[in-house]
Structures are given as C-alpha cells and as structure tokens.
Amino acid sequence: MINKLVSSAKEAVSDIFDGATIMISGFGEAGSPIELIHALIDQGAKELTIVSNNTGSGEVGLAALIAHKRVNKMICSFPRTANSTVFPELYQKGEIELELVPQGTLAERIRAGGAGIPAFFTPTSVGTPLAQGKESREFDNTTYVMEKAIKADFAFVKAKSADRYGNLIYNKTARNFGPIMCTAAKTTIVQVQNFVELGDLDPECIVTPGIFVQRVMLVENPADESRLIAENRRYPW
Amino acid sequence: MINKLVSSAKEAVSDIFDGATIMISGFGEAGSPIELIHALIDQGAKELTIVSNNTGSGEVGLAALIAHKRVNKMICSFPRTANSTVFPELYQKGEIELELVPQGTLAERIRAGGAGIPAFFTPTSVGTPLAQGKESREFDNTTYVMEKAIKADFAFVKAKSADRYGNLIYNKTARNFGPIMCTAAKTTIVQVQNFVELGDLDPECIVTPGIFVQRVMLVENPADESRLIAENRRYPW
Amino acid sequence: MVEKTGVKGWSTDEMAQKVAFDIPDGAYVNLGIGIPELVAGLVPEGREVIYHTENGLLGMGNSPEKGKEDPELINAGKKAVTAIPGASYFHHADSFTMIRGKHIDVCVLGALQVAENGDLANWSTGEAGAIPAVGGAMDLVAGVKTIYVITRHTTKTGESKIVKQCSYPLTGKGVVNRIYTNLAIIDITKEGLFVKEMAPGVSFSYLQTQTEALLNQ
Amino acid sequence: MVEKTGVKGWSTDEMAQKVAFDIPDGAYVNLGIGIPELVAGLVPEGREVIYHTENGLLGMGNSPEKGKEDPELINAGKKAVTAIPGASYFHHADSFTMIRGKHIDVCVLGALQVAENGDLANWSTGEAGAIPAVGGAMDLVAGVKTIYVITRHTTKTGESKIVKQCSYPLTGKGVVNRIYTNLAIIDITKEGLFVKEMAPGVSFSYLQTQTEALLNQ
Numbered sequence: 039m040i041n042k043l044v045s046s047a048k049e050a051v052s053d054i055f056d057g058a059t060i061m062i063s064g065f066g067e068a069g070s071p072i073e074l075i076h077a078l079i080d081q082g083a084k085e086l087t088i089v090s091n092n093t094g095s096g097e098v099g100l101a102a103l104i105a106h107k108r109v110n111k112m113i114c115s116f117p118r119t120a121n122s123t124v125f126p127e128l129y130q131k132g133e134i135e136l137e138l139v140p141q142g143t144l145a146e147r148i149r150a151g152g153a154g155i156p157a158f159f160t161p162t163s164v165g166t167p168l169a170q171g172k173e174s175r176e177f178d179n180t181t182y183v184m185e186k187a188i189k190a191d192f193a194f195v196k197a198k199s200a201d202r203y204g205n206l207i208y209n210k211t212a213r214n215f216g217p218i219m220c221t222a223a224k225t226t227i228v229q230v231q232n233f234v235e236l237g238d239l240d241p242e243c244i245v246t247p248g249i250f251v252q253r254v255m256l257v258e259n260p261a262d263e264s265r266l267i268a269e270n271r272r273y274p275w
Numbered sequence: 276m277i278n279k280l281v282s283s284a285k286e287a288v289s290d291i292f293d294g295a296t297i298m299i300s301g302f303g304e305a306g307s308p309i310e311l312i313h314a315l316i317d318q319g320a321k322e323l324t325i326v327s328n329n330t331g332s333g334e335v336g337l338a339a340l341i342a343h344k345r346v347n348k349m350i351c352s353f354p355r356t357a358n359s360t361v362f363p364e365l366y367q368k369g370e371i372e373l374e375l376v377p378q379g380t381l382a383e384r385i386r387a388g389g390a391g392i393p394a395f396f397t398p399t400s401v402g403t404p405l406a407q408g409k410e411s412r413e414f415d416n417t418t419y420v421m422e423k424a425i426k427a428d429f430a431f432v433k434a435k436s437a438d439r440y441g442n443l444i445y446n447k448t449a450r451n452f453g454p455i456m457c458t459a460a461k462t463t464i465v466q467v468q469n470f471v472e473l474g475d476l477d478p479e480c481i482v483t484p485g486i487f488v489q490r491v492m493l494v495e496n497p498a499d500e501s502r503l504i505a506e507n508r509r510y511p512w
Numbered sequence: 513m514v515e516k517t518g519v520k521g522w523s524t525d526e527m528a529q530k531v532a533f534d535i536p537d538g539a540y541v542n543l544g545i546g547i548p549e550l551v552a553g554l555v556p557e558g559r560e561v562i563y564h565t566e567n568g569l570l571g572m573g574n575s576p577e578k579g580k581e582d583p584e585l586i587n588a589g590k591k592a593v594t595a596i597p598g599a600s601y602f603h604h605a606d607s608f609t610m611i612r613g614k615h616i617d618v619c620v621l622g623a624l625q626v627a628e629n630g631d632l633a634n635w636s637t638g639e640a641g642a643i644p645a646v647g648g649a650m651d652l653v654a655g656v657k658t659i660y661v662i663t664r665h666t667t668k669t670g671e672s673k674i675v676k677q678c679s680y681p682l683t684g685k686g687v688v689n690r691i692y693t694n695l696a697i698i699d700i701t702k703e704g705l706f707v708k709e710m711a712p713g714v715s716f717s718y719l720q721t722q723t724e725a726l727l728n729q
Numbered sequence: 730m731v732e733k734t735g736v737k738g739w740s741t742d743e744m745a746q747k748v749a750f751d752i753p754d755g756a757y758v759n760l761g762i763g764i765p766e767l768v769a770g771l772v773p774e775g776r777e778v779i780y781h782t783e784n785g786l787l788g789m790g791n792s793p794e795k796g797k798e799d800p801e802l803i804n805a806g807k808k809a810v811t812a813i814p815g816a817s818y819f820h821h822a823d824s825f826t827m828i829r830g831k832h833i834d835v836c837v838l839g840a841l842q843v844a845e846n847g848d849l850a851n852w853s854t855g856e857a858g859a860i861p862a863v864g865g866a867m868d869l870v871a872g873v874k875t876i877y878v879i880t881r882h883t884t885k886t887g888e889s890k891i892v893k894q895c896s897y898p899l900t901g902k903g904v905v906n907r908i909y910t911n912l913a914i915i916d917i918t919k920e921g922l923f924v925k926e927m928a929p930g931v932s933f934s935y936l937q938t939q940t941e942a943l944l945n946q
Contacts, residue, residue, distance in 0.1 A: 040538045040560045065784040065821075066807040067800055091821075118862040119807065126860045138861050141783065142825030142868030146392070149822040153605075154612030154655055155383070156414035158395035161871040162829060165848075165902030168867065177393035177423070186414070203562070203571075203598045207479065210818055211785045212801035217820040221609055237597030242444065243480040244600035245820070247570045249540050249562070249615050264800060277755045277777045302567040302604075303590040304583055328604075355645040356590065363643045375644050378566065379608030379651030386605040390822075391829030391872055398654040399612065402631075402685030405650065440779070440788075440815045447601055448568045449584035454603040458826055474814030481817035482603070484787045486757050486779070486832050501583060 042204040042254045043233060047077035050227050050255045054083040054192055061148065061193040061219040062090040062100060066119060067263035069212035071196040071229045072099040074255065076273050078194075084108045089148070089188055091141065091215060093117040093125035096267035101125070105272075109134060113188065115141035121267050140168060143185055145218060150187035152221025152250070157186045193223035196260070197246070199232040204251030205244045206230070213245065220250040227253045231260065279441040279491045280470060284314035287464050287492045291320040291429055298385065298430040298456040299327040299337060303356060304500035306449035308433040308466045309336040311492065313510050315431075321345045326385070326425055328378065328452060330354040330362035333504035338362070342509075346371060350425065352378035358504050377405060380422055382455060387424035389458025389487070394423045430460035433497070434483070436469040441488030442481045443467070450482065457487040464490040468497065519718065521665070521694035521711035529554045530709070531620055531662055531692050535561055539617040540610075542566065542652060545589035547662055548620040562598075564616055566648040568607050571599025588648065611648070612655040619656035621649065623663040623691075625678045628725035630688045630700045632661065633680035646683075653684035665693035665722055672724035674698065674705070695719055704728050736935065738882070738911035738928035746771045747926070748837055748879055748909050752778055756834040757827075759783065759869060762806035764879055765837040779815075781833055783865040785824050788816025805865065828865070829872040836873035838866065840880040840908075842895040845942035847905045847917045849878065850897035863900075870901035882910035882939055889941035891915065891922070912936055921945050 044050045051074065054060070060078075064070030079102060086109050093112055094101030101124040103109060117125050117136060128134040139147065140162045150158055159182035163169040173184040195216040197206040206228060208216055220226045233256050281287045288311065291297070297315075301307030316339060323346050330349055331338030338361040340346060354362050354373060365371040376384065377399050387395055396419035400406040410421040432453040434443040443465060445453055457463045470493050522530070524547055532554035535541055542564045543549050552574075555561050563572040565587040572587060573594035581592035595601075610616055625633040632653055635646045653659055663673055674691060690708070691698045696719050697709040706728045710719060720727050739747065745767035752758055752768070754776040760766050769791075772778050780789040782804040789804060790811035798809035812818075827833055842850040849870055852863045870876055880890055891908060907925070908915045913936050914926040923945045927936060937944050 040562070066803060068784070068803050068807075069801070116862045116864040118860045129860055130858055136861070138863055140863050140867040141821070141865035142829055142872070145821035145825050146390070146829075149609075150395070152613050153383070153609040154614060155395050155397060156417075156419055158387070158392050160392060160829065162868045164871065166867060166899045167853075168863065180393075182393055201598055205598060205600055208818070210479075210799065210802040210812070211782070211804075213818055213820050214785050215821050218822045221613060221615070239598075239600075240480070241571070241595055241599045241601050242447075242482075243477070245479075247600040247602060247606075247610070248598070249564070249570055249610055262800060277779070303586065305567070305586050305590075306584070353645045353647040355643045366643055367641055373644070375646060377646050377650040378604070378648035379612055379655070382604035382608050383612075386826075389830045390826040391831060397612065399651045401654065403650060403682045404636075405646065438815055442815060442817055445601070447582065447585040447595070448565070448587075450601055450603050451568050452604050455605045458830060458832070472814075476815075476817075478788070478812055478816045478818050484817040484819060484823075484827070485815070486781070486787055486827055499583060 041202040042251060043202060044253050044255055047073055047255055050074065050253050051077045051081050054078060054081060056083055057085045058083060058191040059087040059089065061190040061223055062088055063195040063214065063216040063219050065091050065211065065214040069196050069214050069216055070099055070263060071194045072261045072263060073257045074194040074227060074229050075099045075103055079103055079106055079273060085110050087111040087113065089113040089190060091115050092119050093122055095119055095121040095263065097124060097272040098266045099263060102273040104128065104134065111135040111137065113137040113139060115139055115144050138168065145215065147185055147188040148222045149218045151189040152218060155187060157184055159184055188222065190223040191225065193219040193226040195219055195226060195228045197228050197230045199234050199239065200228060200230040200254045201234050201236045201239055203236060204248030204254055205239050206246035206251060207239055207243060208245055217246050220246045225252045226250055227255065229255045229257045229260065231258055278439040279488060280439060281490050281492055284310055284492055287311065287490050288314045288318050291315060291318060293320055294322045295320060295428040296324040296326065298427040298460055299325055300432040300451065300453040300456050302328050302448065302451040306433050306451050306453055307336055307500060308431045309498045309500060310494045311431040311464060311466050312336045312340055316340055316343055316510060322347050324348045324350065326350040326427060328352050328381065329356050330359055332356055332358040332500065334361060334509040335503045336500060339510040341365065341371065348372040348374065350374040350376060352376055352381050375405065382452065384422055384425040385459045386455045388426040389455060392424060394421055396421050425459065427460040428462065430456040430463040432456055432463060432465045434465050434467045436471050436476065437465060437467040437491045438471050438473045438476055440473060441485030441491055442476050443483035443488060444476055444480060445482055454483050457483045462489045463487055464492065466492045466494045466497065468495055519713055521714055525550060527662055527692050527694060530697055531660055535618055540564055540615065542616050542619045542656060544621040546622055548622060551620055564610060566607050566611060568602050568604060569595060569599060571596045608651055611651050614655055614657055616656045618658045618660060619652045620660045620662055621652065623661045623673060624680050625673055625675050626661050626688050626691055627675050627678045628705050630686040631678050632683045632688050633678040634683050636681045638681045649683050653687040659688050660690050660692060661688050662692045665695040672722060675724045695722060736930055738931055742767060744879055744909050744911060747914060748877055752835055757781055757832065759833050759836045759873060761838040763839055765839060768837055781827060783824050783828060785819050785821060786812060786816060788813045825868055828868050831872055831874055833873045835875045835877060836869045837877045837879055838869065840878045840890060841897050842890050842892050843878055843905050843908055844892050844895045845922050847903040848895050849900045849905050850895040851900045853898045855898045866900050870904040876905050877907050877909060878905050879909045882912040889939060892941045912939060
C-alpha cells in the first residue's frame with residue numbers, strides 16, 4: 039500500500055547527508071516550510087547547497103539554518119529582504135557563496151530539472167552581468183542566453199493538504215515555488231496542514247500529483263514566521 | 276470592461292487569414308473544438324499550418340478541414356488514428372506536408388512558445404530518424420537534441436467553463452493540449468460549455484488564467500464526434 | 513518456425529502475468545496500447561500500482577461499465593477508462609514532465625524489433641508510403657526509468673524480433689531493460705542478453721535458434 | 730540642483746497618475762515595488778485593469794483591511810494584498826511564463842539610471858560588499874511588452890538619472906519604452922529621447938540642463 043505520511047519531522051529528514059542540495063519552497067514567509075527546516079537544524083547535516091528564492095528572515099527557518107553555518111552556498115534571486123541580516127553578514131565576511139539567478143530563470147531552471155530538460159535559452163539577463171560567462175545565441179535575430187537545469191537531492195515544500203498518495207493542493211500565493219520544486223528533487227518532503235482521505239482532493243484541482251512527492255509530514259499549526267521574528271525568537275529555542 | 280465572450284462562432288474566427296498557423300487542442304476527440312473548426316471551414320481561410328496531436332477522424336472537425344484542402348501542413352505526433360482516412364489519403368498523394376514530432380516534444384515546444392523560451396534540449400528522439408538534421412549536444416555525458424519553440428497565430432481550444440476574463444477550467448482528459456496552446460498563440464479562441472460569473476471559478480482551481488485567452492465562445496451542447504462519425508456525417512451538412 | 517516445432521510457450525496472458533509480477537508495490541506505471549494493457553489486470557494482490565496515461569491522467573482505473581463511457585475520459589489508446597480515488601488530471605506538458613523527468617518507474621511497450629544493445633524499434637516499419645506516427649513512444653523510452661518490452665518472440669513469418677541490430681527506424685537507443693516473449697524473459701545488460709526464465713518446454717538451444725542475437729545463460 | 734532652481738515639477742502622486750492615465754482598459758499590468766504601486770489606485774474610472782504579481786497571483790486587489798492580512802496572500806514586495814473576483818493562483822514557472830512569454834502588457838518599474846538607448850539599471854549600484862539582489866526585474870524587462878519607468882529626474886545629489894550610458898550594472902538592454910519623472914514624460918525611440926510632456930514651469934532648455942542624455946522635442 040502506498041502511504042507517504044511519515045510520523046515525525048525527525049523521520050522525514052533523517053537521511054539528509056552532508057553536501058546535499060536542497061530546494062526550499064517559499065517566497066518570503068509564504069510557503070516556507072519552517073518546521074522541516076528546523077528538523078534539519080536538529081538533524082545536523084552541513085555543507086548544504088540551498089536553492090530558495092530568499093535567504094530567510096530573523097533567526098528562524100532558513101535564516102536559522104544559515105546562522106548555524108550549515109549552508110555553503112545559496113542559489114537564489116533575492117538574498118536581501120526585510121529582517122534579513124544573517125545571510126548578508128556571512129556573505130560580507132566571505133563565509134557563504136551566492137549564485138544570484140533572476141527569479142524567472144530560477145523558476146525555469148527548476149522546472150527544467152523536473153522535466154528532463156538539461157538546458158534552455160532565455161532572453162532574461164542578456165547584456166547584464168548575470169549573463170557573463172554564459173553561452174549566448176541568436177534565434178530570429180534576438181539574443182538569448184543558455185541556462186542549465188537545477189536538480190536537487192531533496193526538496194522541502196509547504197502545502198495546504200495532502201492525501202496518502204502525496205497529491206497536494208496549496209494555499210494562495212504560498213504556492214509559488216512548491217510545485218516545481220516537487221518535480222526537481224530525488225526526494226521531495228512536504229509539510230501540510232491537512233492530511234485527507236484519498237479522493238477528498240478534486241482530481242481537477244490537484245496542483246502537484248503524488249508522483250512528485252515522496253514524504254508527507256503533518257504540521258497542523260505551522261509557525262507564523264512574522265510573529266516569531268517580531269518576538270525575536272531564535273531557533274533552536 | 277473586460278468581456279472576452281463573443282456572440283457567434285462566425286465572429287470568433289472572422290480574422291483568420293490565409294497562411295495562418297493554428298493550434299488545435301484535443302487528443303482524439305477529447306478536447307477537440309469541433310464547432311470552432313466548422314466555423315473556420317465556413318469562414319474559408321486556406322493554406323493553413325495546423326498544430327494538433329492528431330489529424331482528425333471521419334469527415335468532421337479537423338478531418339473535414341483537411342478534406343476541404345485548407346491545410347498545407349500538419350505538425351503532429353500521431354496522424355494515424357481509428358477512422359482517420361482523410362489525412363492519409365492526401366499525404367500519400369503528396370498533397371499535404373507532415374512534420375512528425377514526438378508527443379512530449381510537441382507539448383514542450385508549444386509550452387516553450389508560450390513561455391518565451393526559443394529552444395531547449397531534450398533526450399527524446401536521440402539516435403532516431405526524428406533527430407536527423409537537428410543539432411545535438413552532450414550534457415553530463417548524455418546526448419540531447421535541440422528543439423525549437425512553436426508559436427501560432429491562433430489557438431482553438433475546447434474547455435469546460437469560462438468567465439468574462441477568459442479564466443478556464445477543463446473536463447478530465449479533455450484538458451490535454453489546451454492549457455499550453457492557450458499560452459502559445461497570439462489569439463486564443465476557446466469554446467466552452469458554460470459561461471459563468473466572475474468569481475464562480477475557484478481561483479485555486481483555474482487551469483488557464485484569462486491572460487492567455489482572447490475570445491470565448493459558448494457552445495452549450497458540443498457535438499459528440501464519435502456519434503457523428505458513426506452516423507457517417509460530413510461537414511458541412 | 514514456432515508453429516512448425518510446436519513450441520508455443522506462454523500465452524499472451526501468461527506473458528502479461530510475468531510482466532505484472534515484476535511490477536513492485538507503489539510503482540508508477542505507463543502501459544502501452546494493446547497487449548501491455550493486459551498487465552494492469554494481472555498485478556498480484558496486495559500491490560498498489562498507479563497507472564499513468566500520457567494524455568493527462570495519473571490514477572487510471574479499469575474500463576467503465578458499458579453505457580458509462582465518457583468521451584472526455586480516455587487513455588492514450590483513446591479507449592474509455594475510469595479514474596481511481598486519488599487520481600489527478602493535468603495538461604500535456606506536465607504529463608511529459610512525469611515521463612521525460614524520470615518520474616515514471618516502469619513502461620511496458622510492444623516492439624517490432626529489440627536489439628541486443630537495447631535499441632528499440634516499435635513505431636515504424638519504414639515502408640515507403642506508410643503514414644509515420646510516433647505518439648509518445650520516443651518520450652517514454654527516453655524518460656521512463658525501466659522499459660519492459662512484451663512481444664512474441666518471432667514475427668508471424670518466423671523471423672526473430674530480438675536482433676543484432678534493428679533494421680526498422682529506432683524509437684530509442686539502448687533503452688530496453690527486459691524483454692518478455694512467449695518463449696522467455698531476457699534481460700538486456702551491458703554484457704549482452706541474459707536469459708532469465710524460459711517457458712515450459714523451451715530449451716536454451718532451441719531459444720537460441722529462434723533468436724538472431726546471441727543469448728547468454 | 731532641482732532644489733536650487735525651485736522647480737519641483739510633479740509630485741510623486743502626479744507622476745503615478747500620469748502613468749495610470751496611459752494604462753489602457755483591459756491591460757494586464759505588473760507594478761514594481763514602491764512608487765509604482767501607487768499607480769493601481771489612480772487608474773481612471775471606467776477602465777478595468779488586471780494586476781499580476783510575479784509570486785503567483787493574477788487579479789491582485791487592494792490592501793486588506795487592518796487585521797485581515799493573510800501571510801499567505803502577499804505581493805512581490807511581500808506585503809499583504811487581496812484577490813479580486815476572477816483572480817487565479819499559479820506557481821512560479823507559470824507566473825514567469827506570463828512575463829517571459831510577452832503576455833503582460835505593461836510593467837512599471839523604478840530606476841537608478843535609464844540610458845538614451847533604453848538600457849535600464851535598477852537592481853544594483855555595483856558597490857563592493859553590497860548584497861546583490863535581482864528578484865524578477867530582469868525577467869520583467871526582458872518579457873513585458875511595454876516597460877514604463879517612474880523615477881525622480883535626478884538623484885538626491887542632483888545627478889541626472891537619464892544618462893548617455895548606464896554606469897551601474899544593467900537590468901536589461903534597450904528595454905525601456907517611456908520614462909515618467911517629476912519633470913517630464915520622455916519616450917525612448919530608435920531615434921533617441923523625445924519629450925512627450927513637461928511638468929508645469931519646466932522649459933525644454935531647463936529640462937535639458939537636468940538631463941545628461943540628449944533630448945528631442
């Protein structure tokens with residue numbers, strides 16, 4: 039029988055290894071799987087490459103993972119956000135590597151990774167410093183740069199509801215990078231607020247079919263990141 | 276005010292010009308916008324390039340358009356289906372051109388056309404006759420072929436419901452090529468069974484956001500292709 | 513020649529049963545049109561297998577009851593199907609993301625020819641005037657993790673379908689992992705073809721006489 | 730220098746109103762973070778404009794009432810927003826399909842510098858040690874059909890933001906169609922910069938003194 043529900047956060051992240059590449063969903067706090075990230079901090083894997091749009095805020099979630107020096111390299115589009123101090127400090131000290139990728143190129147590279155497309159051409163970044171060193175090419179008299187797929191060992195994703203097959207639906211703009219990250223990782227681990235019976239999710243409305251999900255973890259009351267930051271909380275507490 | 280509903284099939288297809296490239300949704304009869312195709316037969320545009328997975332069956336819908344010698348070229352993955360005689364006959368006489376594309380490559384080329392990606396690499400067809408003449412390249416010791424985007428002047432799509440913004444939902448496996456074709460045409464024309472109020476479609480379940488749709492035509496009782504074929508019907512009747 | 517010697521080997525159902533036995537619990541499976549479709553009905557009890565059909569459905573169920581067919585719920589062979597609880601619908605680009613992106617575990621396909629290096633020809637005999645039609649076959653063999661071929665061992669005129677080199681246009685190069693015929697189950701490895709199992713009454717030497725490519729035991 | 734001469738030109742709201750006036754009925758629009766966001770509130774009555782935010786919402790509405798903010802319903806600036814009837818949610822790859830695929834009609838962005846050939850610099854001053862952050866700006870300028878820049882005409886220290894050549898790292902090459910400043914509205918064409926409208930009290934010769942690039946009337 040297929041049942042992708044795991045019983046604890048500890049179990050969900052137990053096999054993450056040093057040096058792994060992990061995609062983490064979220065745009066700011068919307069869709070950020072904080073509880074999974076905290077479980078990873080507890081688990082201890084280090085020298086990680088993290089693919090995520092931002093670098094976290096305050097000292098919880100992704101920012102806490104970075105603060106604990108578990109991350110060697112960030113691949114992201116916007117490492118500078120309100121209340122984001124952990125990454126900037128380490129970056130200025132030269133203690134963390136940054137691969138800056140335009141947001142749409144980041145999304146497309148992840149989607150390509152999940153879709154078996156090793157590389158594609160895009161008009162984004164042509165003529166800018168972010169195209170430097172990249173192959174460029176003309177199609178129909180317009181110049182494009184070649185960008186390569188990104189794949190990951192693991193993806194951490196936050197969704198709204200799942201069933202035992204791993205089918206997912208999301209909540210509003212917390213969807214963001216979740217669906218494409220699910221497709222691009224060898225092992226996709228999803229935290230959801232609701233675990234429902236098979237058939238409860240409308241097959242016309244499932245956003246991520248279960249084939250892209252390996253593990254589901256139930257977090258009925260996920261942390262409110264803004265509140266944690268307002269309260270100056272740090273993980274581990 | 277935005278209202279993409281047009282009042283007749285005639286109006287929906289009135290500006291289609293000779294030599295246009297038209298994408299037509301459907302996998303077999305599921306999702307095939309027969310009424311739009313029939314309106315196009317009445318309208319008279321010719322020398323068309325049609326992008327569609329199949330070539331139609333019997334002498335209705337796409338097969339009827341081909342039978343009326345309106346199509347110069349088919350871009351498709353499977354031009355041979357049950358009850359498909361019109362295309363094979365013209366093809367064997369050398370009266371219609373065929374660009375045969377693997378189904379997944381066809382889908383990805385259309386998706387690329389809609390997403391502003393001019394070209395991409397795929398493992399599909401490597402080492403086969405369909406890769407001949409195409410650029411190939413290695414990434415991580417695997418060979419891929421480069422495939423180019425397909426765009427169209429028009430797309431004809433069948434969906435289940437639309438609102439005045441052109442937001443769409445589909446029905447079961449009739450979804451198939453519809454959503455990607457909507458993105459890849461300058462003018463996307465959709466026939467739907469239901470026209471609903473703004474807000475009636477759940478924003479979490481909309482498959483095609485209205486930005487990809489220019490015209491909506493209401494066909495409350497679309498033809499059942501299989502029945503038409505069983506009855507030996509031919510369009511125009 | 514199969515007819516002449518009287519060795520029939522496994523029936524089509526038995527071949528499909530052999531394939532079905534090799535599909536693990538929890539697998540995501542795409543079944544080609546025709547004989548491969550028989551596999552779904554023969555998976556051993558206790559295993560939960562999820563079927564993908566490339567026209568946009570994961571969680572394909574059995575054929576509907578007569579009179580309950582829905583022309584908008586069909587499989588890749590354009591036959592009416594059903595959807596199981598837990599199924600999902602999606603568009604073609606997402607469907608081939610599942611295929612090309614190596615998310616599907618097993619694909620079972622028919623063949624015109626399989627070569628000893630795993631090359632598969634199953635979409636065209638290359639005859640002049642024939643209408644070429646490839647569908648999703650090239651995507652499936654390029655993208656699915658494990659490719660099983662189910663086919664009679666020889667053609668109707670007695671020629672081996674397991675060949676040194678395919679003479680028909682290829683579907684994919686070096687893509688087939690295992691062949692299930694009426695006479696044997698044969699693994700394709702980098703070291704060549706290895707016979708895994710033979711049908712009752714089939715000897716290795718007989719099997720080799722029916723096979724153009726070199727077999728290993 | 731603007732301060733010294735006493736010519737202030739349009740207020741920020743007036744600049745945003747000028748932009749808003751140029752957004753046609755039925756347009757799909759992406760507004761950058763900051764001053765561009767003002768545009769939404771100033772579109773003339775009777776026009777229906779649909780706002781896209783690249784983090785996955787088409788049909789973004791006004792700010793929510795205090796206390797009704799939803800941390801999972803935000804815009805690209807990470808501020809709480811609402812969704813209008815007819816809105817839809819989608820993932821990031823689909824969102825940038827709208828952008829890169831030239832489906833969005835108008836994007837309004839701020840600028841550090843705009844060059845006379847339409848080059849835009851708005852993401853980095855290139856200072857050593859600064860944390861580079863690009864977000865979706867490069868995708869927007871590469872993909873949206875019409876790019877409007879809204880910016881003060883000069884920097885706080887009086888330097889022209891409309892330059893012969895950008896000294897800051899580029900966001901995109903030849904991408905800007907029109908600039909709205911506190912002093913003027915300027916079109917960027919292949920033949921150079923053309924002043925479309927000047928703020929009250931601004932003369933062409935004065936405008937040119939405030940502008941590094943050559944202006945045409």
